[in-house]
Amino acid sequence: xxxxxxxxxxxxxLRLVTLAFGALLMVTPFLYMLSTxxxxxxxxxxxxxxxxxxxxTLSNYExxxxxxxxxxxxxxxxxxxxxxxxxxxxxxxxxxxxxxxxRFPGRELMFRMLxxxxxxxxxxxxxxxxxxxxxxxxxxxxxxxxxxxxxGNLALNTFLLRGFFEALPGELDQAMQxxxxxxxxxxxxxxxxxxxxxxxxxxxxxxxxxxxxxxWALTIITTPENQTLPxxxxxxxxxxxxxxxxxxxxxxxxILPVIAVFLTFQRHFVQGLTAGSVKx
Amino acid sequence: MxxxxxxxxxxxxIAPGFLLFLVCIVYxxxxxxxxxxxxxxxxxxxxxxxxxxxxxxxxxxDPRFWLALSNSGIYMAFxxxxxxxxxxxxxxxxxxxxxAQPLFRVLYYLPVVTSWVVVSLLFKYLFADRGxxxxxxxxxxxxxxxxxxLADRWTALVAICALGVWKGIGWSMxxxxxxxxxxxxxxxxxxxxxxxxxxxxxxxxTLPAIWPATIFVTIMLVIGGFNVFASVLVMTNGGPGGATxxxxxYMYRQAFEFLxxxxxxxxxxxxxxxxxxxxxxxxxxxxxxxxxx
Numbered sequence: 001x002x003x004x005x006x007x008x009x010x011x012x013x014l015r016l017v018t019l020a021f022g023a024l025l026m027v028t029p030f031l032y033m034l035s036t037x038x039x040x041x042x043x044x045x046x047x048x049x050x051x052x053x054x055x056x057t058l059s060n061y062e063x064x065x066x067x068x069x070x071x072x073x074x075x076x077x078x079x080x081x082x083x084x085x086x087x088x089x090x091x092x093x094x095x096x097x098x099x100x101x102x103r104f105p106g107r108e109l110m111f112r113m114l115x116x117x118x119x120x121x122x123x124x125x126x127x128x129x130x131x132x133x134x135x136x137x138x139x140x141x142x143x144x145x146x147x148x149x150x151x152g153n154l155a156l157n158t159f160l161l162r163g164f165f166e167a168l169p170g171e172l173d174q175a176m177q178x179x180x181x182x183x184x185x186x187x188x189x190x191x192x193x194x195x196x197x198x199x200x201x202x203x204x205x206x207x208x209x210x211x212x213x214x215x216w217a218l219t220i221i222t223t224p225e226n227q228t229l230p231x232x233x234x235x236x237x238x239x240x241x242x243x244x245x246x247x248x249x250x251x252x253x254x255i256l257p258v259i260a261v262f263l264t265f266q267r268h269f270v271q272g273l274t275a276g277s278v279k280x
Numbered sequence: 281m282x283x284x285x286x287x288x289x290x291x292x293x294i295a296p297g298f299l300l301f302l303v304c305i306v307y308x309x310x311x312x313x314x315x316x317x318x319x320x321x322x323x324x325x326x327x328x329x330x331x332x333x334x335x336x337x338x339x340x341x342d343p344r345f346w347l348a349l350s351n352s353g354i355y356m357a358f359x360x361x362x363x364x365x366x367x368x369x370x371x372x373x374x375x376x377x378x379x380a381q382p383l384f385r386v387l388y389y390l391p392v393v394t395s396w397v398v399v400s401l402l403f404k405y406l407f408a409d410r411g412x413x414x415x416x417x418x419x420x421x422x423x424x425x426x427x428x429x430l431a432d433r434w435t436a437l438v439a440i441c442a443l444g445v446w447k448g449i450g451w452s453m454x455x456x457x458x459x460x461x462x463x464x465x466x467x468x469x470x471x472x473x474x475x476x477x478x479x480x481x482x483x484x485x486t487l488p489a490i491w492p493a494t495i496f497v498t499i500m501l502v503i504g505g506f507n508v509f510a511s512v513l514v515m516t517n518g519g520p521g522g523a524t525x526x527x528x529x530y531m532y533r534q535a536f537e538f539l540x541x542x543x544x545x546x547x548x549x550x551x552x553x554x555x556x557x558x559x560x561x562x563x564x565x566x567x568x569x570x571x572x573x
Contacts, residue, residue, distance in 0.1 A: 015373050016380070018373060019370070019373050019374065019380070019384050022366075022370060022388070023384055023387040023388060025446075026387055026388055026390065026391060026446070026449070026450070027387055027390065029391075029399075029402050029403070029406060029446070030390065030394075030402075032406070032412060033402050033405075036405070044405075045408060045410040045411070046410075047410055047415060048415060048419065049411075049412055049415050091296055091297035091300065092297060094293045094294070094296065094297060095293065095294050095297040095298060097293055098289075098290040098291075098293030098294035099294070101290075102289065102290035102293075104286075104287050104290050104291075110294070110298065113301075113306065114301065116309075117301060117305045117306070117309075119503075119555075119556070119559070120305070120309060120552060121503070121506070121507050121551065121552060121555060122507075123507060123509060123528050123531070123532075123548070123551075124309075124312060124548040124549070124551060124552045125305065125308040125309060125312060125548075126532070126535070126548075127312060127315065127535045127541050127544050127545050127548060128307075128308035128309075128311035128312045128315060128545070129304065129308045130535075130536075131311070131315075131322065131541070132303075132304065132307070132308060132311075134322070147300075147304065148304055150300065151300050151301060151303075151304030151305055152304075152305070154297050154300065154301050154305075155301070155305070158297070183289040183292075183293075187293070208393060211395070212395035212396065212397075214395070214396060214397050214510050215509060215510065215532075219536060229395075230395055230396075230397040230398075233397055233398065233401065234397050234401070234514060237401070237514075242405075244405055247401055247405075248401075248402070248405075251398040251401065251402070254395065254398060255394050255395065255398055258393050258394065258395070259390070259393070262386075262389070262390075262393045263386065266382075266385075266386070269389070269454070
């Protein structure tokens with residue numbers, strides 16, 4: 001209510017201090033992780049703990065990036081996340097358009113089925129999905145990850161995009177129809193470009209979900225060369241003592257793309273998160 | 281011919297995605313129920329025996345299932361209310377536009393976008409015997425005994441719940457922030473003129489306006505609480521001696537460690553029924569906004 005330039009009232013400064021203290025609690029673990037990633041193994045559990053690593057070393061990063069296979073795991077994660085996201089958003093957008101623009105028998109029933117898919121915990125399906133993946137012969141393969149990541153992200157994205165397509169004005173669509181544009185052209189050249197904010201939201205959420213996915217990859221991936229980052233990082237824990245510096249160097253590398261995506265597309269996060277709550 | 285022309289376009293738009301959804305989501309959903317009635321054999325050639333409700337009876341008589349269920353319940357009870365209270369608290373402090381607002385929003389939201397594996401390893405490290413938490417308790421608060429956090433059921437659950445709350449505050453904050461934008465300014469001002477104090481204004485104006493968002497947050501957090509998996513697997517792996525096993529880690533172990541797919545499926549079905557029942561119950565309880573006051 002008061003302009004930023006106003007003098008600090010006691011209430012405002014108390015509020016700021018509280019917020020800053022909370023923010024410190026949220027961020028300290030990250031800073032400590034960053035610090036540990038520059039520590040040698042003999043310093044990671046040293047007491048008192050070092051906040052500024054002394055001596056600081058790049059050896060963890062060197063071992064992860066140069067000598068380790070993390071470049072390969074990073075590439076696996078990137079391939080899987082990018083292909084899954086592109087396919088999931090495209091198929092969801094097509095479904096959402098079909099549900100939003102056309103009337104046909106069974107439409108409500110099919111949409112209800114999607115909503116049930118939205119409520120089912122992903123972990124509930126992991127056993128039968130494993131049997132299915134075995135039947136398809138895609139166990140221990142990147143396609144095995146991609147197929148089920150795409151399928152798992154369809155319901156939420158379709159739900160999100162259908163609402164957006166329904167809100168688009170119908171006149172432009174009719175004008176294009178009179179000009180003889182095909183159904184696909186009206187979808188591709190009109191509906192999609194007009195829906196860029198919603199598509200951005202869907203893309204970001206799907207990308208993050210697939211980039212971070214752990215349980216399914218843990219279940220079907222068995223050979224090291226097919227591992228994605230979350231699996232490779234979790235497996236850095238040894239049975240006898242964990243190389244914490246190594247773990248956190250790898251973690252920093254894994255979360256950098258996420259933080260970059262988040263900082264760039266912040267606005268869309270808010271829209272995506274609230275699409276289901278406030279309007280509904 | 282005309283029918284064909286009317287229904288072909290939507291069918292072509294919907295079919296690719298919907299077929300994938302049917303094969304990879306709906307069919308497994310039904311198969312999970314089917315498998316739960318069998319002693320399911322994954323090995324090629326072996327025949328699965330029909331057991332009827334035996335897997336469910338077994339769960340009912342399995343003390344480890346009840347332990348896992350109670351751990352899931354404890355996790356829910358100690359992570360959901362703090363996430364709602366702290367998320368709403370931060371949102372209320374942050375709701376007025378200020379130069380610092382975007383920065384705070386990012387800082388509080390950072391844990392939400394970070395992968396569960398990374399933050400679980402991070403908390404395992406923080407709660408290690410010679411970790412930062414013990415150092416802080418020791419040095420700043422003067423506690424003398426080192427706590428082996430992850431070596432005991434209750435202290436390990438404290439660490440797991442702490443992670444759950446820390447990771448989740450930003451999410452509920454974001455939902456509440458958006459909901460607070462929808463609080464009608466005129467009502468707020470009218471309440472001020474009527475001489476309502478801060479708490480009265482919160483109860484009479486703010487709370488009813490953010491009530492739908494509160495329901496949404498609560499239901500999603502309860503579902504999320506029962507879905508806790510990666511943090512337990514990474515931090516304690518259900519240990520020591522299965523004491524911190526939650527429903528999903530127990531189900532996962534039955535299926536993929538003991539290869540008991542039938543029992544694992546029965547546990548998964550039970551979990552789904554619990555989640556659905558809780559969601560339905562909450563919707564019923566929360567339906568009337570007057571009940572909030």
